[in-house]
Amino acid sequence: xxxxxxxALQDFSEALKRAPVVAMDAAAVALTEAxxxxxxxxxxxxxxxxxxxxxxxxxxxxxxxxxxxxDLVARITANHRSVLAPRYGADQLLVPTTSRGxxxxxxxxxxxxxxxxxxxxxxxxxxxxxxxxxANTFFVHLKTSGAWxxxxxxxxxxxGMSKKKDWEQNLKVINSLSVAQAWKGVRDEVAPEAMALAxxxxxxxxxxxx
Numbered sequence: 001x002x003x004x005x006x007x008a009l010q011d012f013s014e015a016l017k018r019a020p021v022v023a024m025d026a027a028a029v030a031l032t033e034a035x036x037x038x039x040x041x042x043x044x045x046x047x048x049x050x051x052x053x054x055x056x057x058x059x060x061x062x063x064x065x066x067x068x069x070x071d072l073v074a075r076i077t078a079n080h081r082s083v084l085a086p087r088y089g090a091d092q093l094l095v096p097t098t099s100r101g102x103x104x105x106x107x108x109x110x111x112x113x114x115x116x117x118x119x120x121x122x123x124x125x126x127x128x129x130x131x132x133x134x135a136n137t138f139f140v141h142l143k144t145s146g147a148w149x150x151x152x153x154x155x156x157x158x159x160g161m162s163k164k165k166d167w168e169q170n171l172k173v174i175n176s177l178s179v180a181q182a183w184k185g186v187r188d189e190v191a192p193e194a195m196a197l198a199x200x201x202x203x204x205x206x207x208x209x210x
Contacts, residue, residue, distance in 0.1 A: 024072065028072060032074065033198070034201070035074035035194070042061060042187060043061055051124060051125060051126065052087060052179075078178070078183040079178060081178055082175035082176060085174040089123040092117055119133060125176045134150070136152060137151060142173070150173070157170060
């Protein structure tokens with residue numbers, strides 16, 4: 001056996017010893033890049049399908065941590081909290097008023113003098129959906145978060161009823177599809193390309209490691 005043959009056997013032996021580590025490192029790189037692609041395409045698809053701003057979707061659809069050799073799992077997580085109607089385009093509809101009590105407007109709610117609220121503007125959760133205006137609604141800033149919210153009256157106020165009880169029984173903050181629900185609706189569409197990228201990058205990294 002020549003020295004060249006011996007060197008080849010030695011190289012092969014060393015490659016075998018490195019194989020598990022190299023393969024895991026290659027898998028980590030591949031999964032990280034695939035998850036980033038899936039998230040990026042998911043954001044774009046949600047933006048195309050639903051009336052949500054891209055920065056908002058990006059904020060609540062994230063890749064959790066970098067994939068590690070010791071934890072070969074790519075995690076994409078999304079916020080499960082229902083999204084408030086104004087995020088989907090609902091806004092306060094204003095009309096002129098002749099009522100003395102409302103002539104001053106309401107600076108807190110952005111109502112100018114001489115105007116009054118008259119439900120909501122037309123809006124839709126779906127970007128290409130049929131927009132609809134809501135009657136019997138008004139807009140307020142929520143105390144806990146300060147977010148702008150649309151509130152619908154679903155029950156009648158009765159004489160003597162306190163504001164607190166009226167809120168509890170007759171008023172409802174309107175929200176809709178969460179980012180997590182939107183992501184669930186598109187993730188199967190982005191999966192094939194993400195998996196193809198993962199397989200390609202795995203082989204590239206594996207070859208480079210050897």
